[in-house]
Amino acid sequence: MDRYASFISASPSSFHAAREVARRLEGAGYRRQKETEPWRASPGGHVMVRDGAVIAWWVPEKMDDLRFSIVGAHTDSPTFKVKPTPQSEVEGYGQVNVETYGGLLGNSWLNRDLALAGRVVTESGEHLVNTGPIMVIPQLAIHLDRSARDGVDLNRQQHLHPIFSVGGGDLLAHVAESAGVEEPILGFDLVAADTQAPERIGPAGEFFAAGRQDNLLSVHAALEALEQLSATNGSVAVLAAFDHEEIGSGTPTGAAGPILETVLRRTAAALGAETEDEIQQAFARSSCLSADCGHAVHPNYADKHDPAHRPVLGGGPLLKHNANQAYMTDGWGTALWSRVLGHAGVAGQDFVSRNDVPCGSTIGPLTATRLGIRTLDVGAPLLSMHSIRELSHVDDIEAMAKAIAAYWEIA
Numbered sequence: 531m532d533r534y535a536s537f538i539s540a541s542p543s544s545f546h547a548a549r550e551v552a553r554r555l556e557g558a559g560y561r562r563q564k565e566t567e568p569w570r571a572s573p574g575g576h577v578m579v580r581d582g583a584v585i586a587w588w589v590p591e592k593m594d595d596l597r598f599s600i601v602g603a604h605t606d607s608p609t610f611k612v613k614p615t616p617q618s619e620v621e622g623y624g625q626v627n628v629e630t631y632g633g634l635l636g637n638s639w640l641n642r643d644l645a646l647a648g649r650v651v652t653e654s655g656e657h658l659v660n661t662g663p664i665m666v667i668p669q670l671a672i673h674l675d676r677s678a679r680d681g682v683d684l685n686r687q688q689h690l691h692p693i694f695s696v697g698g699g700d701l702l703a704h705v706a707e708s709a710g711v712e713e714p715i716l717g718f719d720l721v722a723a724d725t726q727a728p729e730r731i732g733p734a735g736e737f738f739a740a741g742r743q744d745n746l747l748s749v750h751a752a753l754e755a756l757e758q759l760s761a762t763n764g765s766v767a768v769l770a771a772f773d774h775e776e777i778g779s780g781t782p783t784g785a786a787g788p789i790l791e792t793v794l795r796r797t798a799a800a801l802g803a804e805t806e807d808e809i810q811q812a813f814a815r816s817s818c819l820s821a822d823c824g825h826a827v828h829p830n831y832a833d834k835h836d837p838a839h840r841p842v843l844g845g846g847p848l849l850k851h852n853a854n855q856a857y858m859t860d861g862w863g864t865a866l867w868s869r870v871l872g873h874a875g876v877a878g879q880d881f882v883s884r885n886d887v888p889c890g891s892t893i894g895p896l897t898a899t900r901l902g903i904r905t906l907d908v909g910a911p912l913l914s915m916h917s918i919r920e921l922s923h924v925d926d927i928e929a930m931a932k933a934i935a936a937y938w939e940i941a
Contacts, residue, residue, distance in 0.1 A: 531738065531924055535728040537750045538740050542647035542660050542723035544582030544605040544773045547746060549658065551584045551753055551771060552577045558757045560586060571766075571800035575756070578793065582606065582773035583783035585793045588938075589801070590762050596801055596808075597815035598794055599765040599941040600903065601755075601934055602785065602893045603748040603822065604775035607741070608634035608916050610690070610722040612646065617694070617701040624695035626665050631721065632776030636684045638917035640669040643725045644692060650709050651717040659709035663725045665692035692722070724918050736844065736924055743920040745775070747910050747927060748821035755935035765816070766797065767938040775822075775893055785893035791901055817866065818905040819937050820858060820894030821930070823922075824848040824881045826911035839882045841911050843923035846877035847930050850892075850907040858894040863906030866941070874936035876929040879911070908933070 541547035556562060560575035570576055577586040582605050587598075610628035618625050626646070630636070643663040649656050667690055672678050684690060694701060702715055728740035752769045759767060770793075774784040781787055798809050827840040841848055849867050850857040859867075871878045883889040898905040910930045913921040 531730060531927070533754070534738070534747075534750050534927060535740070537753070538728050538742060538746055541605070541742065541746055542645060543649075543719075543721050545649045545658055545719070546647060546660070547605040547749060548579050548582050548584035548771065548773075551586070551749065551769075552579050554753060555586055555756060569796040569800045571797045575759075580789060581783050583789060584769075584771045585790065586756055586769045587793065587797055588756060588759050588762070588767040589797075590764060590766070593764045593766070595764075595815055596798060596803060596812040597765045598768050598797075598812065598903075599762065599938055600768040600770060600790070600816065600818040600897075601752045601937070602770045602772065602790075602818055602820045602897050603752060604745045604772045604785070604893060605749060606632070606773050606776050607744060607746070608632035608776050610634075610639070610692070612718065612720040616718075616720075620691075622696060623693045624699045624701070626692045626694050626701060628690070628692065628722065630686050630690070633916055635914075635917045636686060636690050637682050638914070638919065639690065639722070640667050642666065642918055645723045645725050646705060646720045647723045648718065648720040650705060650711060650715045650720075652711055652713045652715060654713060657709045657711050659705055659720070660723070661705060661708040664704065665694040665722070667692045726919065730924065738922045738924050738927060739919055741919050743912060743922055744823040744915050745821075745909075747823055747912075747922060747930065751910075751927065751930040752821065752934050754931040755938060758935065759938060762938050763940050765938075765941060766801075768794070770897075772893055779893060779896050785896040786900065790897065794901070813901055813903055816903045817941050818894070818897050818901075818903050819934065820892050820897065820905055820907045821934065822892040822894075822907065822909045823912045823915060823920075824850050824909045825915060826913050828913060834884065834887055836882050836884045839880050841879035841881050843911055843913065843921070844925045845879045845911070846871075847926060847933050848879050848881040848909050848911055850889075850909060851880060851882045852889055855895055856889050856891040857907035858898050858905040859907050862904060867906060867908060869940060870933055870937045873940050874929070874932040876932050878933075881911075
């Protein structure tokens with residue numbers, strides 16, 4: 531769990547997460563691939579970073595027919611993003627101007643020590659930054675709002691406005707200092723991040739509490755599997771950790787964009803595929819494991835879950851089903867996942883929503899629709915998903931890594 535905790539701490543933004551994946555893979559012998567250079571697909575590992583997304587691929591020594599075994603995940607999480615005019619002065623306080631990113635649970639962000647993290651762009655290039663604790667969204671005292679006993683109604687513009695100073699202060703100057711930048715900041719992509727460290731809790735330390743587990747848990751599970759990968763069943767193993775899943779994926783680094791298809795096509799060409807038909811044959815032989823966290827049954831809200839499908843923390847990874855294809859799992863995918871779990875030696879659980887409680891979606895349908903590659907949806911169960919601090923089980927974290935490793939070994 532220490533490696534997982536360190537990964538989360540090193541990844542306060544999608545930009546940090548993508549570079550941390552690349553750093554660790556390069557330490558395991560993977561070679562960095564630049565998009566502007568000729569493409570490499572020699573046996574062994576390769577990794578490419580584009581902004582907040584990272585794609586890695588491992589090529590076996592021998593393969594009979596070209597195919598890809600893909601694990602898709604995402605590096606972003608619900609948060610607040612700093613607006614172009616980053617600060618304002620209100621009632622003597624310096625406030626950070628932010629807008630909500632994704633479907634965050636706003637009340638969970640109150641009274642937390644928050645950092646700003648992401649990248650700044652200067653004349654000399656891009657620089658990652660993590661300010662450490664710099665701001666807070668203070669909650670209104672109950673003495674001034676007696677109705678708070680019955681619930682907190684938060685206006686996202688008015689009530690979720692962090693403070694960072696009293697009586698002045700230059701926010702971007704502090705950001706530049708944190709980034710070690712002395713030249714002017716010309717642009718930035720900055721988000722809020724909780725600064726509380728990950729923690730194991732419970733009598734036996736069975737629970738793991740941390741922010742951004744949706745979906746750094748899946749990214750890290752795949753990373754652990756890639757670092758130890760030594761053989762596949764003849765396929766090219768691919769990790770595609772996209773950005774912007776929480777806001778629809780319609781970006782150059784999102785699953786609805788061309789980034790994965792570009793990597794697959796350039797890899798196929800480097801491996802000798804000369805025609806469009808040969809590439810389509812490779813896609814037809816391929817598969818994709820869409821790995822994103824799912825919902826464990828909540829003991830205080832048990833009526834929100836389907837009576838016949840009640841996954842619990844510690845019960846193993848979820849296979850996610852939806853008749854309307856918000857998740858891509860079908861009978862073929864169910865059979866593949868059964869073989870994967872058997873090979874990994876771990877238990878699994880099924881997740882399906884109540885008919886009157888619609889589920890979310892994942893990168894699975896986007897990848898399947900864009901590429902026509904058979905896809906199934908899986909993920910570790912969580913409580914408090916989309917809050918600033920989510921809860922998982924250490925057994926599920928380890929089981930997810932074992933299952934992904936098994937998928938690459940047999941798919």
